[in-house]
Amino acid sequence: MTLGEKLKKFRNDTGMTQEELAARLYVTRAAVSKWETDRGYPAIDSLRLIARLMDCTLDELVSDDDVENRKRMEMKRAKQMYFCAIVFFAVAVVFALVAYFLKNPWWTIGAFLCIVGYFACAFFSKPRYKRLAANGIYRAAVFVIMLIVVAVITVFGVVG
Numbered sequence: 067m068t069l070g071e072k073l074k075k076f077r078n079d080t081g082m083t084q085e086e087l088a089a090r091l092y093v094t095r096a097a098v099s100k101w102e103t104d105r106g107y108p109a110i111d112s113l114r115l116i117a118r119l120m121d122c123t124l125d126e127l128v129s130d131d132d133v134e135n136r137k138r139m140e141m142k143r144a145k146q147m148y149f150c151a152i153v154f155f156a157v158a159v160v161f162a163l164v165a166y167f168l169k170n171p172w173w174t175i176g177a178f179l180c181i182v183g184y185f186a187c188a189f190f191s192k193p194r195y196k197r198l199a200a201n202g203i204y205r206a207a208v209f210v211i212m213l214i215v216v217a218v219i220t221v222f223g224v225v226g
Contacts (some may be wrong), residue, residue, distance in 0.1 A: 151187035
């Protein structure tokens, strides 16, 4: 059972409306709705209040199943982004080959845009919880350097 399902069940069992629960948690009704539909998660202070209202511990409120479900969803999104990255890379190669064989440098602009899309998708092909654990400054520096290299190659391809 997800946190949203637990919250909604508790609210229904106690006969509270979303507005009443929101007032007790010092949040908006929209926030409660978002939590109940698992489109967002409450902050730690709200989780403490929810656990107190539901007369349970934080561990019971946010069980391992919820964490595992979130990780599974992130892994699914990461796989989709990985697939998109590969598609962007393949299209960039096609654009580059067309530019080379047709001797038309304007195709390199399409290749550049696909490489930018590739880098963006490649960045998001790692699940969020792993991206946050990684060294973000290093990854950002590599990303910027690669974009500069691709831009220079594109400019020389168009001008040359």
